[in-house]
Ligand SMILES: Nc1ncnc2c1ncn2[C@@H]1O[C@H](COP(=O)(O)OP(=O)(O)OP(=O)(O)O)[C@@H](O)[C@H]1O
């Protein structure tokens with residue numbers, strides 16, 4: 001899949017970047033959000049949720065399987081951190097989150113074999129305390145253009 005890479009210099013910039021991507025999403029779309037601890041996965045999902053009209057507090061579902069929010073569309077937020085793989089039973093618990101919702105999956109590695117094919121894959125990496133490199137993979141060129149068209153202030157390499 002083609003990749004766009006952007007550097008964000010604050011949590012707010014990561015949220016704004018996620019909002020751009022969110023504009024291209026509709027129910028049924030799955031976005032995988034990976035990266036090490038504290039890389040900004042939940043921050044990214046929070047920005048996307050805001051853009052999708054979610055007004056509820058968006059927090060990490062690390063101690064539950066997921067959250068489902070009502071916005072201008074339904075939005076699910078899953079965190080597979082605790083999983084090593086997904087059994088049929090575990091997948092059964094997760095499946096309802098995918099029905100009629102835009103879905104963001106943190107720590108998607110455990111679900112690699114079971115998850116529907118993603119609309120986009122996002123990877124966040126620490127550059128320094130306030131800076132992150134955000135790589136977005138997607139087949140949808142328009143989606144990538146939206147992301148690449150982010151404020152030049154946070155385009156990679158600028
Ligand atoms: N450019 C940036 N983008 C995103 N977050 C940033 C950035 N700079 C600093 N931060 C800070 O990094 C932290 C990221 O936390 P967040 O919970 O989003 O990470 P996470 O990847 O979801 O972590 P976990 O692996 O625990 O789920 C926040 O405190 C945020 O304010």
Ligand SMILES: [Mg+2]
Pocket residue numbers: 041042043060106
């Ligand atoms: Mg998180």
